Amino acid sequence: MSTPIRVVVVDDHPVFRMGMAGLLRSLDGFDLVGQAESPAQAREIVDAEVDVVLMDLDLAGESGVVLTRELLASYPDLKILVVTMHEDDVSVLAAMRAGARGYLLKSAAPEQLERAVRSVALGDLIMGQGVAERALSYVASSPAGGSGRPRPFPELTDRELEVLDLVARGLGNAAIARALTLSDKTVRNHVSHLLTKLGVRDRAGAVAAARDAGLGAGV
Incomplete structure (x- = not known):
């Protein structure tokens, strides 16, 4: 047996x-x-x-x-x-x-x-x-989904781009932390850095820029 x-x-x-x-x-x-x-x-x-x-x-x-x-x-x-x-x-x-x-x-x-x-x-x-x-569907629409398009926002690190994509999907910091298995503090730091690098004042500005670049698909 x-x-x-x-x-x-x-x-x-x-x-x-x-x-x-x-x-x-x-x-x-x-x-x-x-x-x-x-x-x-x-x-x-x-x-x-x-x-x-x-x-x-x-x-x-x-x-x-x-x-x-x-x-x-x-x-x-x-x-x-x-x-x-x-x-x-x-x-x-x-x-x-x-x-x-x-x-x-x-x-x-x-x-x-x-x-x-x-x-x-x-x-x-x-x-x-x-x-x-x-x-x-999530993988196919993510920044690393292999769409063949140029990588948006080359000034961002891979992790920052990943965070930006989730921000553009409407997720809050806690949900992003859960998705990426990061601490809330780490996510806050990533969001702060990407706002600076993108030259936008707030989260809404980041969302607009991200969606213009094709991120946040499926929302």
Whole structure:
């Protein structure tokens, strides 16, 4: 008999977490190692023997994206499948940048979740219906999307250009920080620098300049 897939569920909502645990226990080929409601508990439970972590993005005020990055830094072979209510571009991008191998919405059917966990455990990249299209659209419209057009604003660093694109999409500093896995202070510094380099007085001026250059697509 094949070795069961060892799974940890990380979610701060007890009803959903216990429901997920019950589902996994009912399926053949899975070994539920443990449940965690916080990053602190997850760090205690997850070890090198765990195959897949089912990760929520909102953990009682803490970030599942940050926890994803931390766990993968300690256990590079770990596979993380995000299971969340968030289907916005920023959340998808942040999770995939952090190293998640899959992204499902909590509305996914049980059989879809089962397939996703099995596929992620094998190393596949899995996204739920609609999420993949949004992610591909985001990448295609980003500054590094390979459109063949000259790079706008050569005076900006790559990171500043990335921040400017998100500013032009209407994101606030907190959302940008989450998307790029940066601190709020770092984002504020980038915004300040790019305003100076662009010679504009405020955020509205930066947005206008960015959109004139083709950034902020999809808003």
